[in-house]
């Protein structure tokens with residue numbers, strides 16, 4: 157008899173009303189894990205397949221950028237990017253400014269307003285770089301940061317925090333989640349910006365933001381600031397229920413797991429009640 161109760165060990169758990177829930181939840185967690193790994197891998201592939209430096213100096217890419225510019229940007233910035241009454245000249249703004257403005261969806265601007273907003277980008281990374289290559293070919297300006305400049309992995313987080321509080325917090329708030337400025341303008345949250353966009357914002361100073369050139373913040377200090385903002389992204393949100401900063405994959409995953417989990421609970425409850 158003692159023997160029998162041993163072999164029955166697992167099936168005893170199997171009969172527990174929560175067992176099916178546990179098994180299905182495990183299944184969900186495993187599949188969503190595979191999904192996340194797959195999605196991250198393809199994201200990285202898509203990124204690394206576009207070589208910024210090669211596009212900048214490639215005449216065919218510059219030409220492609222010129223054509224994209226004529227259809228998407230020239231109405232406001234002029235056919236030769238010299239500017240007109242609807243938009244400023246882009247002579248000398250540099251590839252970094254174009255990449256920042258277009259990849260963050262600010263450009264093409266939808267309608268004139270108090271402030272150009274971040275929105276979904278309308279161009280692929282390759283097209284964005286072609287536009288940048290074209291504008292940079294007209295006159296030199298701040299260049300797109302290199303992989304080495306963007307390598308913030310070993311940066312000093314403590315120093316980044318100090319630099320952030322001294323140079324950025326007065327507009328973007330201590331949590332990096334943005335704040336109001338004068339005349340209906342605001343400094344946006346930094347939680348949506350990629351490390352590259354953070355670097356580009358610093359070297360191009362969009363709208364009311366000052367430019368942080370290498371004399372103000374050298375490359376190492378910029379990397380420290382980026383490391384600190386990435387740290388803020390991971391730290392608990394000071395208020396509100398905000399999923400947006402985790403990006404579409406994580407959000408989908410969250411809804412999926414929680415949503416299906418809730419449905420499962422209801423199903424089990426109905427099952428148990430029916431008995």
Ligand code: HEC
Pocket residue numbers: 225228229230231232233242243244246249253254257258263264265266267268272287360362363
């Ligand atoms: C509806 C008009 C409009 C369209 C279309 C438009 N822009 Fe702009 N753009 C503006 C205005 C206005 C500004 C100035 C906004 C500001 O910073 O206050 C601007 C600013 C910029 C800047 C920042 C310049 C700087 O000083 O750093 C860049 C770069 C830029 N635009 C690129 C583009 C590109 C590339 C396109 C096409 C994909 C485009 N824009 C389409 C109106 C437009």
Ligand code: HEC
Pocket residue numbers: 260262271272273274320323324325326327328337341342343344345346347348349353354355357358362363364365366368381
């Ligand atoms: C004087 C106020 C001010 C200061 C100081 C300032 N910024 Fe900004 N920042 C702005 C404004 C205004 C914008 C929005 C510009 C726009 O929409 O064109 C902005 C935009 C940005 C963006 C783009 C966010 C996005 O997701 O689109 C980043 C990144 C950024 N700032 C980083 C920084 C960092 C890092 C520092 C410190 C080194 C800093 N800023 C200091 C005012 C400021």
